[in-house]
Amino acid sequence: MTTDAKILSALRASPDGVSGEDLAEQLDISRAAIWARIEELRRLGYEIEAGPHFGYRLVSVPDVLHADDLLARLYQTKIIGRDIRVFEQTTSTNDVIEKLARDGVKEGVVVFAESQTRGRGRLGRKWISPAYKGLWFSILLRPELRPQETTQLTVASATALCRAIQAETGLNPEIKWPNDVWVNGKKVAGVLTELSAELDRVKHVILGIGVDVNLGTGEFPADLRQQATSLKLEAGRAISRADLAAAILRELDHDYLRVCIGQFTKVADEWEARCQTIGRDVTIQIGGRRVQGRAESLGESGELLLRTEHGHLERIGGGDVTLEK
Numbered sequence: 001m002t003t004d005a006k007i008l009s010a011l012r013a014s015p016d017g018v019s020g021e022d023l024a025e026q027l028d029i030s031r032a033a034i035w036a037r038i039e040e041l042r043r044l045g046y047e048i049e050a051g052p053h054f055g056y057r058l059v060s061v062p063d064v065l066h067a068d069d070l071l072a073r074l075y076q077t078k079i080i081g082r083d084i085r086v087f088e089q090t091t092s093t094n095d096v097i098e099k100l101a102r103d104g105v106k107e108g109v110v111v112f113a114e115s116q117t118r119g120r121g122r123l124g125r126k127w128i129s130p131a132y133k134g135l136w137f138s139i140l141l142r143p144e145l146r147p148q149e150t151t152q153l154t155v156a157s158a159t160a161l162c163r164a165i166q167a168e169t170g171l172n173p174e175i176k177w178p179n180d181v182w183v184n185g186k187k188v189a190g191v192l193t194e195l196s197a198e199l200d201r202v203k204h205v206i207l208g209i210g211v212d213v214n215l216g217t218g219e220f221p222a223d224l225r226q227q228a229t230s231l232k233l234e235a236g237r238a239i240s241r242a243d244l245a246a247a248i249l250r251e252l253d254h255d256y257l258r259v260c261i262g263q264f265t266k267v268a269d270e271w272e273a274r275c276q277t278i279g280r281d282v283t284i285q286i287g288g289r290r291v292q293g294r295a296e297s298l299g300e301s302g303e304l305l306l307r308t309e310h311g312h313l314e315r316i317g318g319g320d321v322t323l324e325k
């Protein structure tokens with residue numbers, strides 16, 4: 001952990017304040033060095049009160065993503081979030097992770113961007129990513145899975161996102177297979193899973209996640225307003241992006257471990273309970289093909305089991321779902 005991360009976690013651990021002397025002792029640096037770091041944190045927008053009786057006290061944190069601060073909150077995760085990098089702007093955070101993957105960086109690294117100039121969805125679709133309004137981030141994973149099993153990670157991401165969003169906002173998110181998180185009938189988050197694989201072995205997976213946190217209606221293009229919303233619009237209050245980011249990474253770490261140790265069925269049960277697609281009549285567009293039927297359940301690799309209109313059970317690995325009335 002960096003010095004800033006240690007200071008922030010010490011301040012969080014003592015909401016009533018902690019003395020400069022105690023901080024200096026805990027971190028094994030001088031009081032002057034502590035003071036200099038506190039000044040720097042204040043410059044970044046952290047409101048830190050100082051007084052003779054309580055020492056230093058964290059009053060409020062700015063609505064910016066700060067890698068050290070996120071690290072400080074995530075010291076207990078096993079894989080995801082041990083290394084966090086925040087960029088002011090990128091093309092797509094998936095591109096940055098792709099480069100890190102090629103450079104041999106360890107799995108679990110997370111890249112956030114305050115804005116993306118070329119954020120993308122599946123099939124090269126555009127993902128709008130306005131500055132400071134959402135969480136636009138990607139994670140590098142190197143799981144021991146076969147390529148067809150990586151749908152498990154998309155499923156795990158959706159369940160983790162739902163738990164974190166519910167805990168931080170009180171909203172009740174639902175999942176639309178395979179990668180959408182919805183609130184009150186509109187999309188608030190999506191997952192883009194990209195993988196590099198050999199025939200039978202995954203080399204790495206990039207999970208790209210976009211969450212519409214504090215966008216106002218005007219920040220969505222007119223053609224998206226019917227189908228997309230933000231947590232702020234639905235909850236009726238601004239949501240702390242840093243709190244939500246930390247919660248999501250914690251939940252993702254938990255679900256990723258469940259997948260790694262062969263407990264995908266537990267994730268799948270939770271997923272099915274949240275999934276509004278199961279039990280519904282749907283039309284699925286898979287490239288140029290269109291299939292219709294009833295979504296029956298989730299298969300053991302995260303695929304959708306669809307009872308087609310002709311009575312066959314089809315395993316669908318990916319596609320765009322439209323719910324029939």
Ligand code: BT5
Pocket residue numbers: 091092093094116118119120121122123125126127128129135136137138179180187188189190191192208209210211212224228229
């Ligand atoms: C997704 O694709 O839902 C995956 C989105 C993943 C975005 C993240 S952001 C960080 C990382 N870096 C990237 O470059 N991407 C990932 P899909 O199911 O194909 O949905 C895309 C469709 O959603 C678009 O065609 C629009 O209709 C709609 N859309 C675009 N921007 C949106 C937004 N901010 N919120 C809700 N819907 C949006």
